[in-house]
Amino acid sequence: MSEMHVLLARENGFCFGVKKAVELTEAAAEGGSAVHNLGQVVHNPTISRRLADRGVTVIRDVGEAKDGIVVVRAHGVPPAVRREIEERGLQCVDATCSLVLRAQRFTTQLADEGYTVVILGTPDHPEVVGLRGFAGRDHVVVETEEQWNALPKMKKAGVVAQSTQPPWAFTALVAHVATIAQEMKVFNTVCPVTVKRQVAASDLAEQVRTIVVVGGRNSANTRELANLARMRGRNAHHIESADELHAEWFAGEDTVGLIGGTSTPMDTLLEVKRRIEALGAQPPLGGSTERAAATA
Ligand code: SF4
Incomplete structure:
Protein backbone atom coordinates (compact mmCIF):
# COMPACT_ATOMS: atom_id res chain seq x y z
CA MET A 1 0.00 0.00 0.00
CA CYS A 97 -28.45 25.04 21.39
CA SER A 98 -30.49 27.90 19.93
CA LEU A 99 -31.98 25.46 17.40
CA VAL A 100 -33.10 23.11 20.17
CA LEU A 101 -34.62 26.07 22.05
CA ARG A 102 -36.52 26.89 18.87
CA ALA A 103 -37.82 23.30 18.67
CA GLN A 104 -38.85 23.48 22.35
CA ARG A 105 -40.78 26.71 21.68
CA PHE A 106 -42.61 25.16 18.70
CA THR A 107 -43.41 22.05 20.72
CA THR A 108 -44.87 24.20 23.52
CA GLN A 109 -46.93 26.13 20.97
CA LEU A 110 -48.35 22.93 19.45
CA ALA A 111 -49.29 21.53 22.86
CA ASP A 112 -50.88 24.86 23.91
CA GLU A 113 -52.93 24.94 20.69
CA GLY A 114 -54.32 21.47 21.39
CA TYR A 115 -52.31 19.48 18.83
CA THR A 116 -51.18 15.95 19.62
CA VAL A 117 -47.45 16.42 19.24
CA VAL A 118 -45.78 13.77 17.07
CA ILE A 119 -42.02 13.81 17.62
CA LEU A 120 -39.73 12.09 15.14
CA GLY A 121 -36.79 10.82 17.18
CA THR A 122 -35.28 8.24 19.48
CA PRO A 123 -37.48 8.13 22.62
CA ASP A 124 -34.65 8.03 25.14
CA HIS A 125 -32.29 10.43 23.36
CA PRO A 126 -31.66 13.38 25.73
CA GLU A 127 -32.88 15.96 23.22
CA VAL A 128 -36.13 14.02 22.76
CA VAL A 129 -36.51 13.59 26.52
CA GLY A 130 -36.21 17.39 26.72
CA LEU A 131 -38.78 17.99 23.94
CA ARG A 132 -41.23 15.60 25.57
CA GLY A 133 -41.23 17.82 28.62
CA PHE A 134 -42.79 20.58 26.47
CA ALA A 135 -45.15 18.37 24.47
CA GLY A 136 -48.05 17.90 26.90
CA ARG A 137 -49.59 14.63 28.02
CA ASP A 138 -50.82 13.31 24.68
CA HIS A 139 -47.62 13.41 22.67
CA VAL A 140 -46.12 10.46 20.83
CA VAL A 141 -42.56 9.65 19.74
CA VAL A 142 -41.94 7.66 16.55
CA GLU A 143 -38.67 6.60 15.02
CA THR A 144 -39.47 4.08 12.29
CA GLU A 145 -41.92 3.83 9.43
CA GLU A 146 -43.49 0.82 11.15
CA GLN A 147 -44.13 2.97 14.23
CA TRP A 148 -45.74 5.90 12.40
CA ASN A 149 -47.83 3.54 10.26
CA ALA A 150 -49.32 2.26 13.54
CA LEU A 151 -50.44 5.74 14.70
CA PRO A 152 -54.20 6.12 15.21
CA LYS A 153 -56.28 8.69 13.33
CA MET A 154 -55.99 12.14 14.93
CA LYS A 155 -58.02 15.34 14.99
CA LYS A 156 -55.09 17.70 15.33
CA ALA A 157 -51.52 16.51 14.83
CA GLY A 158 -48.43 18.68 15.24
CA VAL A 159 -45.12 17.36 13.92
CA VAL A 160 -41.58 18.21 15.04
CA ALA A 161 -38.29 16.30 14.89
CA GLN A 162 -35.18 15.64 16.92
CA SER A 163 -32.58 17.89 15.27
CA THR A 164 -30.37 15.07 13.99
CA GLN A 165 -33.07 13.07 12.23
CA PRO A 166 -32.54 12.58 8.47
CA PRO A 167 -34.67 14.96 6.36
CA TRP A 168 -36.07 12.09 4.26
CA ALA A 169 -37.54 10.49 7.41
CA PHE A 170 -39.15 13.79 8.43
CA THR A 171 -40.66 14.21 4.94
CA ALA A 172 -42.00 10.64 4.99
CA LEU A 173 -43.53 11.09 8.46
CA VAL A 174 -45.20 14.38 7.49
CA ALA A 175 -46.64 12.76 4.33
CA HIS A 176 -48.06 9.93 6.42
CA VAL A 177 -49.52 12.13 9.17
CA ALA A 178 -51.28 14.13 6.44
CA THR A 179 -53.27 10.98 5.67
CA ILE A 180 -54.37 10.29 9.26
CA ALA A 181 -54.97 13.77 10.73
CA GLN A 182 -57.92 16.09 10.09
CA GLU A 183 -55.72 19.07 10.82
CA MET A 184 -51.94 19.20 10.82
CA LYS A 185 -49.29 21.72 11.76
CA VAL A 186 -45.62 21.08 10.98
CA PHE A 187 -42.47 22.71 12.28
CA ASN A 188 -39.36 21.53 10.52
CA THR A 189 -36.87 21.31 13.38
CA VAL A 190 -34.30 19.16 11.58
CA CYS A 191 -30.98 20.95 12.11
CA PRO A 192 -29.58 22.50 8.90
CA VAL A 193 -26.03 21.90 10.13
CA THR A 194 -26.58 18.15 10.35
CA VAL A 195 -28.35 18.20 6.98
CA LYS A 196 -25.29 19.85 5.43
CA ARG A 197 -23.08 17.25 7.10
CA GLN A 198 -25.26 14.45 5.67
CA VAL A 199 -25.09 15.97 2.19
CA ALA A 200 -21.29 16.16 2.55
CA ALA A 201 -21.23 12.45 3.53
CA SER A 202 -23.30 11.59 0.45
CA ASP A 203 -20.97 13.61 -1.78
CA LEU A 204 -17.98 11.85 -0.25
CA ALA A 205 -19.63 8.50 -0.93
CA GLU A 206 -19.76 9.45 -4.63
CA GLN A 207 -15.97 9.74 -4.69
CA VAL A 208 -14.59 6.86 -2.59
CA ARG A 209 -15.35 3.24 -1.72
CA THR A 210 -14.27 3.41 1.90
CA ILE A 211 -15.21 6.08 4.43
CA VAL A 212 -14.02 6.51 7.99
CA VAL A 213 -16.60 8.24 10.20
CA VAL A 214 -15.26 9.69 13.45
CA GLY A 215 -17.38 10.42 16.51
CA GLY A 216 -18.80 9.02 19.75
CA ARG A 217 -20.59 5.69 19.39
CA ASN A 218 -23.66 7.14 21.07
CA SER A 219 -23.67 10.25 18.86
CA ALA A 220 -26.88 10.14 16.80
CA ASN A 221 -25.61 12.40 14.04
CA THR A 222 -22.33 10.45 13.68
CA ARG A 223 -24.19 7.13 13.41
CA GLU A 224 -26.42 8.68 10.76
CA LEU A 225 -23.36 9.61 8.65
CA ALA A 226 -22.12 6.00 8.75
CA ASN A 227 -25.64 4.77 7.86
CA LEU A 228 -25.80 7.11 4.89
CA ALA A 229 -22.47 5.87 3.53
CA ARG A 230 -23.60 2.24 3.94
CA MET A 231 -26.95 2.98 2.27
CA ARG A 232 -24.89 4.11 -0.72
CA GLY A 233 -23.04 0.80 -0.77
CA ARG A 234 -19.79 2.09 0.74
CA ASN A 235 -17.58 0.53 3.42
CA ALA A 236 -18.12 2.79 6.42
CA HIS A 237 -16.05 2.40 9.58
CA HIS A 238 -17.33 4.29 12.62
CA ILE A 239 -14.52 4.96 15.10
CA GLU A 240 -14.04 7.23 18.09
CA SER A 241 -10.28 7.67 17.80
CA ALA A 242 -7.28 6.87 15.60
CA ASP A 243 -6.36 3.88 17.80
CA GLU A 244 -9.28 1.94 16.33
CA LEU A 245 -8.04 2.07 12.73
CA HIS A 246 -7.07 -1.19 11.00
CA ALA A 247 -4.75 -1.37 7.99
CA GLU A 248 -6.87 -4.10 6.37
CA TRP A 249 -9.74 -1.64 5.89
CA PHE A 250 -7.66 0.21 3.32
CA ALA A 251 -6.18 -2.70 1.34
CA GLY A 252 -6.33 -1.88 -2.36
CA GLU A 253 -7.54 1.70 -1.80
CA ASP A 254 -5.69 4.75 -3.07
CA THR A 255 -8.19 7.26 -1.67
CA VAL A 256 -10.17 7.04 1.56
CA GLY A 257 -12.96 9.39 2.68
CA LEU A 258 -13.00 10.97 6.13
CA ILE A 259 -15.81 12.76 7.94
CA GLY A 260 -16.60 13.56 11.58
CA GLY A 261 -19.85 14.10 13.46
CA THR A 262 -20.89 17.53 14.70
CA SER A 263 -19.34 16.77 18.09
CA THR A 264 -15.97 15.68 16.70
CA PRO A 265 -13.24 18.31 17.04
CA MET A 266 -10.97 18.99 14.06
CA ASP A 267 -7.82 17.94 15.93
CA THR A 268 -9.26 14.42 16.48
CA LEU A 269 -10.13 14.26 12.79
CA LEU A 270 -6.69 15.44 11.68
CA GLU A 271 -5.04 12.87 13.95
CA VAL A 272 -7.11 10.16 12.24
CA LYS A 273 -6.09 11.58 8.85
CA ARG A 274 -2.38 11.38 9.76
CA ARG A 275 -2.74 7.82 11.01
CA ILE A 276 -4.55 6.65 7.85
CA GLU A 277 -1.82 8.23 5.71
CA ALA A 278 0.84 6.53 7.84
CA LEU A 279 -0.90 3.18 7.37
CA GLY A 280 -0.95 3.81 3.62
CA ALA A 281 2.80 4.38 3.64
CA GLN A 282 3.48 1.03 5.38
CA PRO A 283 4.44 -2.00 3.25
CA PRO A 284 1.72 -4.67 3.10
CA LEU A 285 2.01 -7.26 5.87
CA GLY A 286 3.51 -10.22 4.01
CA GLY A 287 1.16 -9.46 1.15
CA SER A 288 -1.76 -10.67 3.25
CA THR A 289 -4.74 -8.88 4.73
CA GLU A 290 -3.64 -9.76 8.21
CA ARG A 291 -5.23 -7.40 10.73
CA ALA A 292 -2.89 -4.64 11.84
CA ALA A 293 -4.06 -2.22 14.45
CA ALA A 294 -2.90 1.33 13.73
CA THR A 295 0.05 2.06 15.93
CA ALA A 296 1.87 4.45 13.62
S1 SF4 B 1 -26.39 19.51 15.71
FE1 SF4 B 1 -25.39 21.25 16.69
S2 SF4 B 1 -26.26 23.09 15.70
FE2 SF4 B 1 -27.59 21.35 15.22
S3 SF4 B 1 -29.18 21.39 16.82
FE3 SF4 B 1 -27.59 19.99 17.54
S4 SF4 B 1 -26.23 21.25 18.77
FE4 SF4 B 1 -27.48 22.66 17.53
Missing part, protein backbone atom coordinates in the same frame (compact mmCIF):
# COMPACT_ATOMS: atom_id res chain seq x y z
CA SER A 2 1.46 3.40 -0.85
CA GLU A 3 0.50 7.00 -1.56
CA MET A 4 -2.89 6.68 0.07
CA HIS A 5 -4.81 9.94 0.00
CA VAL A 6 -7.38 10.96 2.54
CA LEU A 7 -10.25 13.00 1.22
CA LEU A 8 -11.81 15.15 3.94
CA ALA A 9 -15.53 15.90 3.63
CA ARG A 10 -16.19 19.57 2.95
CA GLU A 11 -18.18 19.90 6.21
CA ASN A 12 -16.34 18.96 9.37
CA GLY A 13 -15.59 20.05 12.93
CA PHE A 14 -17.90 21.11 15.74
CA CYS A 15 -21.32 22.56 14.95
CA PHE A 16 -21.96 25.95 16.58
CA GLY A 17 -24.21 24.41 19.27
CA VAL A 18 -21.57 21.97 20.49
CA LYS A 19 -18.83 24.60 20.24
CA LYS A 20 -20.84 26.93 22.48
CA ALA A 21 -21.58 24.18 25.01
CA VAL A 22 -17.89 23.24 25.32
CA GLU A 23 -16.84 26.89 25.60
CA LEU A 24 -19.46 27.64 28.27
CA THR A 25 -18.36 24.58 30.27
CA GLU A 26 -14.70 25.59 30.03
CA ALA A 27 -15.53 29.17 31.02
CA ALA A 28 -17.51 27.89 34.04
CA ALA A 29 -14.55 25.72 35.08
CA GLU A 30 -12.29 28.82 35.15
CA GLY A 31 -14.36 30.35 37.96
CA GLY A 32 -13.27 28.01 40.77
CA SER A 33 -16.75 26.59 41.58
CA ALA A 34 -17.56 22.92 41.20
CA VAL A 35 -18.85 22.40 37.66
CA HIS A 36 -21.14 19.53 36.73
CA ASN A 37 -22.18 18.62 33.20
CA LEU A 38 -25.65 17.17 33.25
CA GLY A 39 -24.78 14.32 30.87
CA GLN A 40 -21.70 14.36 28.64
CA VAL A 41 -21.45 17.79 27.05
CA VAL A 42 -20.46 16.15 23.77
CA HIS A 43 -20.32 12.52 22.71
CA ASN A 44 -16.59 12.72 22.24
CA PRO A 45 -14.05 10.92 24.43
CA THR A 46 -11.21 13.41 23.78
CA ILE A 47 -13.27 16.42 24.86
CA SER A 48 -14.69 14.49 27.82
CA ARG A 49 -11.14 13.78 29.04
CA ARG A 50 -10.12 17.42 28.50
CA LEU A 51 -13.03 18.67 30.60
CA ALA A 52 -12.40 16.04 33.29
CA ASP A 53 -8.78 17.30 33.49
CA ARG A 54 -10.20 20.74 34.32
CA GLY A 55 -12.22 19.29 37.18
CA VAL A 56 -15.58 19.11 35.40
CA THR A 57 -17.64 16.12 36.53
CA VAL A 58 -20.42 14.44 34.61
CA ILE A 59 -23.64 13.75 36.52
CA ARG A 60 -26.68 11.81 35.36
CA ASP A 61 -29.12 13.41 37.77
CA VAL A 62 -29.33 16.92 39.27
CA GLY A 63 -29.49 15.34 42.75
CA GLU A 64 -25.84 14.26 42.38
CA ALA A 65 -24.68 17.92 42.48
CA LYS A 66 -24.23 19.10 46.05
CA ASP A 67 -23.19 22.63 45.11
CA GLY A 68 -21.72 24.74 42.33
CA ILE A 69 -22.75 25.00 38.69
CA VAL A 70 -24.85 22.65 36.58
CA VAL A 71 -24.27 23.00 32.85
CA VAL A 72 -27.23 22.05 30.67
CA ARG A 73 -25.75 20.71 27.43
CA ALA A 74 -26.78 21.52 23.84
CA HIS A 75 -29.52 18.85 23.87
CA GLY A 76 -31.53 20.83 26.44
CA VAL A 77 -33.64 19.45 29.31
CA PRO A 78 -37.35 19.29 30.22
CA PRO A 79 -38.72 22.27 32.22
CA ALA A 80 -38.94 20.10 35.36
CA VAL A 81 -35.16 19.62 35.36
CA ARG A 82 -34.55 23.38 35.06
CA ARG A 83 -36.89 23.87 38.03
CA GLU A 84 -35.06 21.23 40.06
CA ILE A 85 -31.70 22.95 39.47
CA GLU A 86 -33.17 26.21 40.81
CA GLU A 87 -34.96 24.57 43.74
CA ARG A 88 -31.72 22.95 44.89
CA GLY A 89 -30.04 26.36 44.91
CA LEU A 90 -27.57 25.42 42.19
CA GLN A 91 -26.35 27.82 39.56
CA CYS A 92 -27.39 26.92 36.01
CA VAL A 93 -25.38 27.56 32.86
CA ASP A 94 -27.78 26.85 30.04
CA ALA A 95 -25.92 25.72 26.91
CA THR A 96 -29.05 24.49 25.12
